[in-house]
Every structure is written in structure tokens, then in C-alpha cells.
Ligand SMILES: Nc1ncnc2c1ncn2[C@@H]1O[C@H](COP(=O)(O)OP(=O)(O)OP(=O)(O)O)[C@@H](O)[C@H]1O
């Protein structure tokens with residue numbers, strides 16, 4: 015077995031192609047060219063359309079569109095409403111998120127996993143469903159309103175779900191998971207020695223939490239809060255169901271209104287205002303995340319930090335948290351189910367009033383059936399296309415170290431910061447009468463491109479993170495074992511990337527399946543989505559049918575949500591083990 | 595003829611010159627080490643040999659076949675170089691079993707299934723891991739993962755094994771054990787090894803020859819004993835083992851000995867070292883075990899400031915004017931702290947007085 019014994023195939027010693035020839039056949043260049051076209055069509059071109067058309071009137075540069083926005087008081091008010099409603103909702107969401115994250119992560123309450131799953135659940139439930147659920151709970155003849163009337167004997171309830179207060183409240187109870195998730199994970203990853211240092215100095219636990227722990231997770235709190243703020247500005251379903259009826263408009267609903275007229279230039283200019291709002295928020299987000307780096311107290315390891323013993327407070331805290339979860343997560347869904355099986359909204363709960371008629375009539379409408387199929391197809395297709403393309407982009411930037419590919423990465427992340435209404439307007443502008451290619455407006459393909467644009471960031475971030483975790487020596491070991499580049503890709507890189515790809519697909523599927531803000535602007539007959547159709551039924555007063563359709567989609571969302579939870583748990587366990 | 599021949603290899607990363615004209619040749623069955631401090635270019639040299647890095651200049655031949663030639667634009671990719679490599683991080687594939695990890699290079703070469711099973715079983719036997727075939731890497735200890743990485747590199751009996759600090763992630767006990775095993779495995783397989791380490795004990799214990807590197811250059815290439823006894827440069831002298839420096843004046847030299855004066859009074863007589871600096875002012879460099887305590891009035895007067903136990907003996911720190919000399923003694927010699935002593939030295943090297951600020955200064 016000495017070195018000389020195994021003869022190697024003779025090779026022409028100098029048989030290597032010159033550099034220029036290698037450059038042409040280098041697979042990275044071809045890949046990059048194809049992906050560049052893809053990102054240009056789905057992201058860059060539509061964005062250029064909005065930005066360009068907002069300042070062009072009759073073929074000349076002009077700010078007339080913006081002037082038109084500010085000429086009308088209605089528009090002013092919508093801008094202002096968007097800002098203040100999102101701000102107040104964010105403050106409330108932050109309070110709920112921080113307190114619940116702290117209770118679940120750092121105190122001795124029981125059933126933590128159950129609480130965690132229920133607290134994150136609103137993340138997966140479409141905001142439209144929550145809005146509908148809250149109407150059915152707290153609306154004029156809602157369950158809570160009836161209960162209040164029964165208890166107090168008064169006809170007037172001291173709240174109004176329609177209008178600004180309702181919008182703020184429902185935004186807060188649907189957007190707090192952003193804060194919960196970021197703060198809970200920061201609390202979990204915090205270096206325990208920081209707290210232990212205080213503990214050895216004799217500081218009591220609750221003071222450690224107040225003086226050490228909370229200040230250290232502040233960056234996580236602000237980045238979670240900013241995500242909640244951006245999501246609130248972006249939202250359409252909640253202000254549409256709860257606001258429009260009370261003549262309370264925000265930017266997203268105002269754009270919807272402008273497009274039903276339709277006033278395209280106005281919608282375009284208002285989209286640019288939303289972009290401005292989004293940019294300001296994103297700068298804030300970057301700052302907050304930069305702050306997190308500066309502290310550098312979050313160790314990348316899973317540890318079991320000290321737990322605050324609640325003592326005699328424990329039962330009260332647990333009951334309070336359980337009631338809150340019941341109210342926030344369980345009751346709205348319960349109301350949806352109830353509405354879907356009672357003859358009319360507010361009917362007494364007796365056998366005679368129970369019916370499946372809403373399900374039957376909802377499903378006999380061809381458009382609703384189409385909507386379900388379209389949504390399943392679009393969500394699945396957007397997921398597959400995005401997982402494949404973003405894996406390739408991440409492969410170019412992370413593994414092939416292809417410098418130029420970073421523009422794909424940057425361009426692909428931008429739509430994440432853009433409110434859905436902007437994407438909707440961009441799609442209409444780009445695909446109504448494109449200079450080349452078919453008119454996609456009026457087909458479901460415009461929805462597919464819109465979802466691809468909107469969720470490209472999810473794919474990019476997940477696949478990039480996964481690829482970065484695949485240490486380069488794993489691939490080099492295969493190279494030195496005799497495998498060629500493609501073989502390494504197939505045997506090592508792809509199998510290790512697969513869990514990340516599955517996770518990205520699930521995340522994109524759930525998000526696209528629940529999408530409403532964009533869809534409601536660009537759907538057409540034949541190209542309906544389930545969300546749009548539920549909204550239309552709710553908006554035209556058929557809340558029973560709307561609820562029936564919503565209830566039908568819940569199992570899909572629920573199964574995928576649990577799958578997502580399971581995948582992340584799996585991922586965490588694997589990461590924990592490979593460190594140990 | 596050498597199994598691996600590296601000639602005038604050079605590699606820079608931007609402005610950083612990582613490897614600066616390195617040449618060496620590894621013989622069949624030889625255990626050859628690249629030794630040097632962090633950042634001296636060991637890994638870069640190894641990765642150029644593996645083909646994972648493309649050098650800027652020079653030639654590399656493996657098993658008589660040129661794999662890299664800067665002048666001819668030849669650069670054979672790693673998968674065609676017939677090498678086996680073990681990474682510092684092990685790089686055992688987490689999604690494959692132990693068997694699949696070791697079998698992978700064989701599968702790539704399209705060796706028949708039966709041959710693969712036999713070969714993997716053989717490798718596992720050498721590594722003492724029979725029975726763990728179906729384990730996943732996450733179910734293995736660090737030492738076992740290390741063995742899998744080694745087994746994967748051995749499986750094909752490549753022309754040369756390349757190892758980059760393979761033992762540095764193991765605890766001290768395991769490291770010592772693996773050192774011996776690695777040596778035995780090499781003897782059994784007869785594969786030449788190019789071994790990278792910054793741990794001199796490791797290199798001295800295992801290597802047939804060592805190339806000591808500093809800032810991208812090889813300062814000394816020789817068998818371990820020669821490197822220890824006759825380090826070529828001030829850097830090698832300082833880097834390998836521990837050494838005491840004492841400024842002296844060269845009073846006289848003949849064919850077999852030299853005479854030094856310390857503080858113009860105490861005289862030291864030594865066997866003549868291979869290199870004599872030109873000027874009268876010199877720096878005497880001598881290992882702690884070359885010093886011992888003297889009885890009577892011979893030797894240099896000093897005071898013991900610290901005594902520490904080292905298992906096999908004691909180390910004393912003896913204050914000698916402004917310098918401190920470390921003296922290693924066997925267990926039976928006992929001197930207390932604070933005691934006035936006299937010490938003598940039996941052999942040493944002579945450097946120019948400013949040699950410590952010039953790593954490349956000649957030492958032997
Ligand atoms: N990919 C790279 N890009 C830029 N600089 C590099 C790169 N790899 C190595 N260097 C630089 O080249 C020099 C030699 O690095 P090398 O990794 O070969 O050192 P080493 O001797 O293996 O050190 P260590 O013992 O720390 O592993 C260092 O200054 C290092 O910073």
C-alpha cells in the first residue's frame with residue numbers, strides 16, 4: 015500500500031484550459047445571468063414602475079400626483095391614521111409581547127410549551143380572520159356584547175369594535191408575536207454568566223431581572239416592536255373589516271378605494287408615501303439590530319438560565335395568562351366556527367339555529383371554489399419557485415463567493431420592507447401593458463409574481479442562514495475525497511441545505527396562503543384567492559359564508575404551522591447537539 | 595524521489611504574504627511536519643498542496659506528477675490530486691453514518707460494493723472503531739469523530755495524507771493517546787504524512803523531519819533532534835523548547851572550546867558552538883537542562899527566587915544580576931527558595947547581542 019502502487023490515469027500534464035475559456039464555461043456566470051433576469055422581472059422592474067410613474071404625468075416629470083394626494087383632506091387623514099394607529103398598536107403589542115415572553119421564558123409557570131405555541135399562533139392566523147372573529151365577539155350582537163348585556167342588563171356596550179379603537183386593538187393582539195418571538199429568543203440565548211455575576215454578588219432574583227436582564231434585551235424589544243409597526247402599517251384586512259364601515263381609512267384601505275374608482279396616479283403617489291414610511295421604519299430597525307450587536311451579550315448557545323419563582327403570585331399569574339391567551343388566540347377562532355354553523359349572526363345558541371348551510375352555499379359559488387384551488391396552487395408554486403431560486407442565489411453569494419451576486423441578495427430583500435399595497439400597485443403598473451411579453455393582469459400569474467416578489471426575502475434569509483452554517487471544510491473534505499464540484503453539491507451541500515429549504519417553503523406557503531393586502535388589489539374574475547373571496551363575502555354582509563370558508567382553510571394553516579414549529583424545534587436541537 | 599515535492603511556493607492574500615518561497619520534499623513513508631506559530635503560513639501551504647488554494651508562484655508535484663505549476667498555468671483540482679486530508683474541525687459529514695463517511699471516497703472512485711465493505715471494515719479495525727458503522731457523527735465523541743475523519747482520509751490509500759492540526763480540538767490526555775495511534779497507523783499503512791501543527795511537543799515527538807516556519811518562510815528543515823540541538827536561527831531556537839539568555843563577552847576561542855566572561859569576572863567555558871558571532875559581545879543561549887547547581891566556588895553566583903515542581907523534576911528560577919535563569923534538575927536535587935547558589939552551564943549557542951530582535955539571525 016505504498017504511495018507508488020496505485021497508478022493514476024495518465025493525464026496530459028498541462029491540459030488545463032486558459033483562463034478566458036474557463037470563464038465562459040464557469041457555471042456561476044450562467045447561473046448568475048439567469049437569476050439576474052428572474053430578480054429583474056419579479057422585483058426591480060415593478061418597483062421602477064411605481065417610482066417612475068409616480069413622478070410622470072402625461073409623459074413629463076411632475077409632482078402633480080403628490081399634489082393630488084395632499085390636495086384632498088381624506089388622504090391627509092389616511093396618512094395620519096396609518097401612523098398613529100400603528101404606533102399605538104405597536105406600544106400595546108410590545109407590552110403584551112414583552113410580558114408574555116418574560117413569563118414563558120423566565121418564570122416557573124407550568125405548561126410552557128403549550129403557552130408558547132398558543133402565544134405564537136396569531137402569527138399564522140390571517141389578520142382578516144382575527145378581524146372577523148372580533149366583530150363576531152365584540153360587534154353589536156357579538157358573544158361578548160351579549161354577555162355584557164346579560165350581566166349588566168344595559169343595552170349599550172362600553173366599546174365599539176368598528177372604527178379606530180377596534181383597529182388599534184385587533185392590530186395589537188395580532189402583531190404582538192413579533193415582539194414575543196424576538197424577546198423570547200433573546201432571553202433564551204442570553205449569556206447566563208451575566209446574571210450569575212449579579213447572583214453571586216447577592217442580588218435578589220427579581221432585581222436581577224429588572225436591573226440586568228431587561229436592559230440587556232432592550233435591543234430585541236425594539237427590533238420586535240419595529241417589525242410589529244411595519245406589519246401594522248402594511249395590514250389591510252383589519253382596517254378593511256373594522257375601519258371602512260365606520261369611514262375610518264388608513265393608507266392601505268385608501269389605496270384600495272382609489273383603485274376601485276380607479277385612480278391609478280393617486281394610488282401610485284400614495285404607494286410612494288408608504289415606501290417613505292417603510293424606509294424610515296427600516297432605518298430604525300437597522301439601528302435597533304445594530305444595538306443588539308453592540309451589547310454582544312447574546313451567546314450563540316442554548317442554555318438554561320435562572321428562573322424567577324413566582325411564589326404565591328403563581329396561580330394568579332397563570333390564570334391571568336391563560337385568560338389572555340384564551341381571549342387573544344382561542345375566542346376569535348371559536349367565534350368564527352360558531353358563526354359558520356349558526357343560521358344568522360347573533361342567533362341564539364339552540365339546536366334549531368345550527369346549520370351547515372353556509373358551508374354548502376359558500377362552496378357552491380364557483381369563484382370561492384376557484385379561490386381555494388388558486389390559493390393552494392399559488393402558495394405551493396411560489397414556495398417551490400422561491401426555494402429553488404433563493405437557494406441558488408444564496409449558493410452564489412455564500413458558497414461560490416460570487417461578488418456580483420450580492421445585488422440579487424439586496425434587491426430580493428427590499429420588497430420585505432415594502433407594504434403590500436405598494437407591491438400590488440407595482441404589479442398592476444408593470445403587468446397591465448408591459449412593453450414586452452404578455453399582459454399578466456387578469457390572470458393568476460400576476461398573483462404568482464406578486465407573491466414571489468413579496469416573499470423572496472423569506473427564502474433568501476432562510477437559505478443564506480442555513481448555507482452559512484454548513485462549514486466550508488465539509489465541502490472541502492468531499493473535494494479532497496475525490497468528488498468534483500457538482501458531486502459535492504449533490505452529496506454534501508444539498509442534503510445539508512434541505513431542512514432549511516423545507517422550512518423556507520413552509521414559511522412562504524403559510525404567508526402566501528394568508529396573503530390579502532396585495533391580492534385584494536390585483537385579483538380579477540377567474541384569478542381569485544381564498545382570502546380575497548372571504549373578504550368580499552364579509553364585506554358584503556355574508557359573514558356566515560365568510561366564516562365557513564375561513565374555517566375550511568384553518569386546518570391547512572394549522573397543520574403547516576405545527577410543522578413549522580416542529581421543524582424549528584428540530585433545528586434547535588440539532589444545533590444544540592453539534593455544539594456539545 | 596519525493597512523494598511530494600514543493601518548490602519556491604508563494605501565496606499572498608492581498609497585501610498579506612502568507613507563504614514566501616517555501617520548498618521541501620517528502621520521502622516515502624515519511625512523517626513530515628510544518629511547525630510554526632499562528633499565522634506563519636502552515637495551513638496555506640498545506641491547502642496549496644491539497645489544491646484548495648491556488649498559489650501565486652512555484653511548483654507542486656505529488657507522486658511524480660505535477661499538480662501545480664505557476665509558469666505553465668497548471669492547477670489540478672483537489673479531487674484529482676490523489677490525497678487524503680484531515681481537517682482541524684474534523685469535517686465529518688453529519689448526514690452520513692460512520693460507514694458512509696469512510697466509504698465516500700471509495701464510492702466516488704466507483705469501487706465495487708464488496709470491495710468497499712471490506713475496505714471500510716479494514717480501516718475501522720485499524721482505528722479500533724469496529725461496531726460503530728451505523729452511528730451518526732452526532733452520536734460520537736470528539737476523539738471518535740477525529741478517527742472517522744482519519745479513516746475517511748486513509749480509505750483510498752492516497753499518495754499522501756494531509757493533516758491540519760488534527761489533534762488540537764482534543765483534550766490533553768486524548769491528544770497524547772491519538773499521537774501514538776497516529777504514529778502506529780502510519781507505520782501500518784506506510785502512507786507519507788504532511789502534518790501541520792503549532793504544537794512543538796507534538797511535532798518533535800512524531801516527525802521524521804520538521805520544517806519550522808516563520809512569516810511564510812522555512813527557517814530550518816531537519817530531524818527533530820537537530821532542530822532542538824542546533825536550531826538554525828534565533829527564531830527556531832526561541833520557538834522550540836525553552837531557553838535562557840545571558841549577555842556575555844567572548845574572551846577566547848580555540849578549536850574545541852570557548853571562554854566567556856559574565857560581568858567581566860566569572861568565566862564560563864563551553865564546547866565550541868557551530869557558530870561564533872563576529873564581535874566580542876555575545877548572547878549565550880542555553881536550555882534549562884544544560885544548567886545545574888555547582889558545589890564550591892565554581893560557577894556564577896545567584897539567588898533562587900522560585901521553585902516549581904514538574905513531576906519528573908524541579909524547575910528553579912535563579913536571579914543572576916538583572917537576568918533570570920531557569921534551571922531544570924532531577925528530583926533528588928533540592929535547593930530552597932531564597933538560598934544563595936552557584937550555577938554552571940555545560941553547553942549552549944552564541945548569538946549576536948541583537949539577535950532576539952532579528953528572527954532570522956544565525957544561531958547554529
Ligand atoms: N483566506 C484568506 N484571506 C486572507 N488572508 C488569509 C487567508 N487565509 C490565511 N490568511 C492570512 O495568511 C497568513 C497565514 O495564514 P495560515 O492560515 O496559513 O496560518 P497558520 O500558520 O495555519 O496559522 P494557525 O496556526 O493560526 O492556523 C495569516 O496572516 C492569515 O491571516
Ligand SMILES: [Mg+2]
Nearest residue numbers: 636637638758
Ligand atoms: Mg492553520
